[in-house]
Amino acid sequence: MLSSPSSLPPVSSPSLADRIEALLPQTQCTKCGYPACRPYAEAVADGSAGYNQCPPGGQQGVARLAQLLHKPVIPLNPANGAERPRPLAVIDEAACIGCTLCIQACPVDAIAGAAKQMHTVINDLCTGCDLCVAPCPVDCIAMVEASGPATGWDAWTRQQADGARARHDFHLFRVAREKRENDERLAAKAAEKLRAVAAESAATPEQQAEQQRKKAIIQAAIERARQKKEQQAEQAAKDSQ
Numbered sequence: 001m002l003s004s005p006s007s008l009p010p011v012s013s014p015s016l017a018d019r020i021e022a023l024l025p026q027t028q029c030t031k032c033g034y035p036a037c038r039p040y041a042e043a044v045a046d047g048s049a050g051y052n053q054c055p056p057g058g059q060q061g062v063a064r065l066a067q068l069l070h071k072p073v074i075p076l077n078p079a080n081g082a083e084r085p086r087p088l089a090v091i092d093e094a095a096c097i098g099c100t101l102c103i104q105a106c107p108v109d110a111i112a113g114a115a116k117q118m119h120t121v122i123n124d125l126c127t128g129c130d131l132c133v134a135p136c137p138v139d140c141i142a143m144v145e146a147s148g149p150a151t152g153w154d155a156w157t158r159q160q161a162d163g164a165r166a167r168h169d170f171h172l173f174r175v176a177r178e179k180r181e182n183d184e185r186l187a188a189k190a191a192e193k194l195r196a197v198a199a200e201s202a203a204t205p206e207q208q209a210e211q212q213r214k215k216a217i218i219q220a221a222i223e224r225a226r227q228k229k230e231q232q233a234e235q236a237a238k239d240s241q
Contacts, residue, residue, distance in 0.1 A: 017045040023064045025156050026165040027056040028107035029129035031081045036107065036168065044069075055081035056128070058152020086155035087128035088146035089121045095140035102132035102141060108167040109174075127164045 014022075021041035032053040034040040043049035044065065051065040052074050059076055066073045076083060089111075091102070098116040103109075110126040113119030123146075133141050147155035 015045070017042045019068055020044050020051075020065060023057075023061065023068060024054060024161070025056045025061065025127075025153065026161040026168065027127035027129050027156075028164065028168045029056060029127065029131065031055050033080065037165070050074075050077060052077045053080045055083055056086075056152070056156065058083035058154075060153045064153075083151045085145040085149065085151050086147040087130065087143040088123060089126050089128070089130075089132050090142050090144050091119055091121055092140040092142070093118045093120060095138055097138055097140075099137060101135035101137065105131045105135045107131060107171055108164050109171050110167075125163075125167065127160075 017038075018041075021038055024037045024041060026037050028036050030036070032040040033049070034043060040049060040053065044051050051069055051071065052062045053076075054061050055076065057064070059073075062076055063073045065071075089102075091111075096113075096118050098113060098118060100113065100115050100119075102119060103111045103113060107129060108125060108127055110122050111119055111132060112122055128143065128146065130143055133143065
């Protein structure tokens with residue numbers, strides 16, 4: 001039996017931040033001054049950021065945002081960088097020491113490798129954000145032009161932007177999951193240590209005092225972990241609203 005239109009859940013219209021984000025190239029490069037494209041879109045929507053702070057989008061990106069916001073087309077803010085051909089990260093694999101710092105810095109998981117093993121960039125996934133360059137301790141990463149003379153949106157497609165956004169969302173999910181799992185392992189280890197300390201025999205007053213000191217330290221660590229977990233849950237709830 002088909003549901004009547006009145007019984008279907010309402011479909012919410014995209015917010016202004018949603019529409020702004022949809023016009024951004026999703027390189028997640030932070031050149032706009034914000035940690036990712038979504039926070040920048042929210043800042044533009046509430047008026048706390050200019051709509052000309054995205055170098056990867058270039059002047060065409062400014063024009064697109066200006067049209068959405070019913071504002072004049074203004075020059076790209078040079079304080080955020082210059083429009084340029086789309087770059088691609090290239091790792092000198094002979095010089096790579098496998099430190100994984102570039103992997104941790106990549107916002108879209110475009111670098112493959114493992115600790116103490118050679119790393120390589122997956123070209124089709126790289127957004128040219130530059131974020132992997134600075135952390136490299138041996139300067140083995142170079143940014144090379146990958147789009148010829150094309151710059152801004154002429155060097156990047158909507159399909160590429162959508163893919164980069166999806167990978168960034170998964171990257172954030174993965175990092176949060178790994179942190180949560182690590183916190184849970186540490187909490188379990190602390191609880192086991194507390195049980196071991198409680199089971200220790202303490203014959204002398206000095207031994208009893210030392211046992212109580214150890215218990216207090218472990219219990220304080222467990223309490224800090226609990227409070228941190230609650231704060232993270234509260235922040236996650238706020239972010240989802």
